[in-house]
Amino acid sequence: xxxxxxxxxxxxxxxxxxxxxxxxxxxxxxxxxxxxxxxxxxxxxxxxxxxxxxxxxxxxxxxxxxxxxxxxxxxxxxxxxxxxxxxxxxxxxxxxxxxxxxxxxxxxxxxxxxxxxxxxxxxxxxxxxxxxxxxxxxxxxxxxxxxxxxxxxxxxxxxxxxxxxxxxxxxxxxxxxxxxxxxxxxxxxxxxxxxxxxxxxxxxxxxxxxxxxxxxxxxxxxxxxxxxxxxxxxxxxxxxxxxxxxxxxxxxxxxxxxxxxxxxxxxxxxxxxxxxxxxxxxxxxxxxxxxxxxxxxxxxxxxxxxxxxxxxxxxxxxxxxxxxxxxxxxxxxxxx
Amino acid sequence: xxxxxxxxxxxxxxxxxxxxxxxxxxxxxxxxxxxxxxxxxxxxxxxxxxxxxxxxxxxxxxxxxxxxxxxxxxxxxxxxxxxxxxxxxxxxxxxxxxxxxxxxxxxxxxxxxxxxxxxxxxxxxxxxxxxxxxxxxxxxxxxxxxxxxxxxxxxxxxxxxxxxxxxxxxxxxxxxxxxxxxxxxxxxxxxxxxxxxxxxxxxxxxxxxxxxxxxxxxxxxxxxxxxxxxxxxx
Numbered sequence: 001x002x003x004x005x006x007x008x009x010x011x012x013x014x015x016x017x018x019x020x021x022x023x024x025x026x027x028x029x030x031x032x033x034x035x036x037x038x039x040x041x042x043x044x045x046x047x048x049x050x051x052x053x054x055x056x057x058x059x060x061x062x063x064x065x066x067x068x069x070x071x072x073x074x075x076x077x078x079x080x081x082x083x084x085x086x087x088x089x090x091x092x093x094x095x096x097x098x099x100x101x102x103x104x105x106x107x108x109x110x111x112x113x114x115x116x117x118x119x120x121x122x123x124x125x126x127x128x129x130x131x132x133x134x135x136x137x138x139x140x141x142x143x144x145x146x147x148x149x150x151x152x153x154x155x156x157x158x159x160x161x162x163x164x165x166x167x168x169x170x171x172x173x174x175x176x177x178x179x180x181x182x183x184x185x186x187x188x189x190x191x192x193x194x195x196x197x198x199x200x201x202x203x204x205x206x207x208x209x210x211x212x213x214x215x216x217x218x219x220x221x222x223x224x225x226x227x228x229x230x231x232x233x234x235x236x237x238x239x240x241x242x243x244x245x246x247x248x249x250x251x252x253x254x255x256x257x258x259x260x261x262x263x264x265x266x267x268x269x270x271x272x273x274x275x276x277x278x279x280x281x282x283x284x285x286x287x288x289x290x291x292x293x294x295x296x297x298x299x300x301x302x303x304x305x306x307x308x309x310x311x312x313x314x315x316x317x318x319x320x321x322x323x324x325x326x327x328x329x330x331x332x333x334x335x336x
Numbered sequence: 337x338x339x340x341x342x343x344x345x346x347x348x349x350x351x352x353x354x355x356x357x358x359x360x361x362x363x364x365x366x367x368x369x370x371x372x373x374x375x376x377x378x379x380x381x382x383x384x385x386x387x388x389x390x391x392x393x394x395x396x397x398x399x400x401x402x403x404x405x406x407x408x409x410x411x412x413x414x415x416x417x418x419x420x421x422x423x424x425x426x427x428x429x430x431x432x433x434x435x436x437x438x439x440x441x442x443x444x445x446x447x448x449x450x451x452x453x454x455x456x457x458x459x460x461x462x463x464x465x466x467x468x469x470x471x472x473x474x475x476x477x478x479x480x481x482x483x484x485x486x487x488x489x490x491x492x493x494x495x496x497x498x499x500x501x502x503x504x505x506x507x508x509x510x511x512x513x514x515x516x517x518x519x520x521x522x523x524x525x526x527x528x529x530x531x532x533x534x535x536x537x538x539x540x541x542x543x544x545x546x547x548x549x550x551x552x553x554x555x556x557x558x559x560x561x562x563x564x565x566x567x568x569x570x
Contacts, residue, residue, distance in 0.1 A: 011570070045414075048414075048418040049417070049418050050414055050417050050418050050568070051568055052568050052569050070420045070421070070422060071420075073418060073419060073420040074420045076418065078414070078415075078418045080411065080414040080418075082411040082414075084410075084411050084412040084413070084414045084415035084416075085410075085412065086343070086347070086410070086412055087410070088347055088350045088351060089343075089347075089350070093346075097339055097342075097343045098415065098419075100338065100339030100342070101339040101340070101415070101416070101419045101421060102419050102420060103420060103421075144415065
């Protein structure tokens with residue numbers, strides 16, 4: 001459905017997108033991840049025909065966006081980072097305008113009414129866009145993209161500025177749209193991408209650094225078997241005991257989470273499951289386990305691991321040595 | 337194109353710009369009508385038209401300043417440029433929206449002529465020749481304003497920029513007169529707006545002048561399209 005081949009875009013000297021290639025098949029939802037300035041929006045702008053690429057090709061439904069822009073654009077619904085809204089228009093007038101602009105052939109009234117129903121803007125239908133809240137504006141932007149039922153939807157950070165309830169609504173809406181549309185979306189909210197997308201592309205400094213399903217990404221990157229455990233007991237002795245468990249590679253006490261309860265990050269050999277043995281030993285000393293979770297890499301960590309500069313990861317390693325902090329904490333600290 | 341035209345046209349009336357433009361246009365043309373015909377007791381309406389030249393130079397930039405600059409600033413150009421619409425359709429739609437507002441202003445001349453015809457017979461062919469001239473002049477100035485508006489995302493810069501160019505077009509005869517080299521000054525006289533427009537106001541319906549204004553409009557619409565195209569590549 002969407003085919004991107006060796007796309008390159010330069011702004012002056014700055015290389016915004018560097019020779020990226022990927023494919024999205026029909027009915028797939030692709031997530032675009034990357035730090036600010038990574039080239040996500042630029043790539044989306046090229047796909048939507050707003051910018052031209054310096055090199056390479058973008059095919060929408062087999063049509064090159066540069067060769068036959070009008071035919072290609074007929075297949076695209078685009079929600080840019082800033083919804084392209086005319087503030088001096090009412091929602092009704094604006095959607096009517098977009099309907100005409102896209103030369104949609106569907107029955108006007110029922111089609112627009114249906115879309116308003118889907119994105120839940122029916123109650124602001126007759127209000128001026130400049131009087132709407134950010135959440136509503138975002139939804140009008142989404143409505144604008146869906147008008148005409150295009151085969152491909154390109155959504156640049158569709159949930160930005162929404163409250164948590166709206167985010168969940170929009171997410172489930174995108175999921176539903178993904179059933180009969182091809183969707184590309186970008187986001188900073190990583191669980192969102194994980195929840196909604198079939199495939200994820202991580203992009204950094206204009207380069208694709210990962211292109212896989214979200215499960216595969218997590219699986220490939222987590223090499224160590226890591227556990228996060230909270231134990232009620234004296235810190236030093238617990239640590240000593242944990243280290244005696246066969247298969248244990250490393251024990252890292254991190255912090256006291258409540259009175260007498262400490263958190264530890266455990267690393268064991270991949271082929272060993274230490275949980276049963278740990279339970280037996282701790283219960284024999286009467287040190288209850290207050291919490292246990294496997295700390296497989298989250299998307300946040302994958303993301304950071306892939307996009308972190310070498311220099312940065314080096315300094316993290318050094319910091320860890322000095323402070324005794326575990327890697328995970330530094331990473332999540334960096335995220336904030 | 338029709339969608340863009342319709343939206344732009346109605347947006348003139350959802351902001352004060354359309355009303356201000358029409359009010360000022362009506363006020364000045366009415367004033368000139370009173371001074372040049374009613375007060376002096378003639379029916380020669382052509383001097384109203386020739387006076388309007390200066391007024392247009394001040395008014396047209398107000399009409400055109402936000403046509404493209406505002407889209408760029410508010411990022412609404414992303415909706416326009418990613419829609420299945422050619423750049424030509426977009427630019428022509430915008431041009432026609434401003435032109436129709438302008439034509440709405442010019443239509444008041446018809447009312448003046450009807451009023452005058454109550455007192456004396458009007459030379460209708462001369463009158464309509466004048467209307468065509470004014471419409472062509474307005475169209476040419478709108479195309480300049482549209483082009484400048486496409487170069488910036490600031491309305492004020494667009495207004496001042498197009499005002500400067502239009503002033504230059506008005507003063508072009510003076511500039512030509514100041515150049516001692518004969519063939520250069522002759523060349524500059526050839527692109528004089530004032531001369532060509534004045535022909536209409538004195539009742540000469542010269543096809544060369546009509547063609548001049550129309551080609552001027554086409555050239556500037558073309559330049560506007562290229563300016564938008566260039567933005568995509570830069």
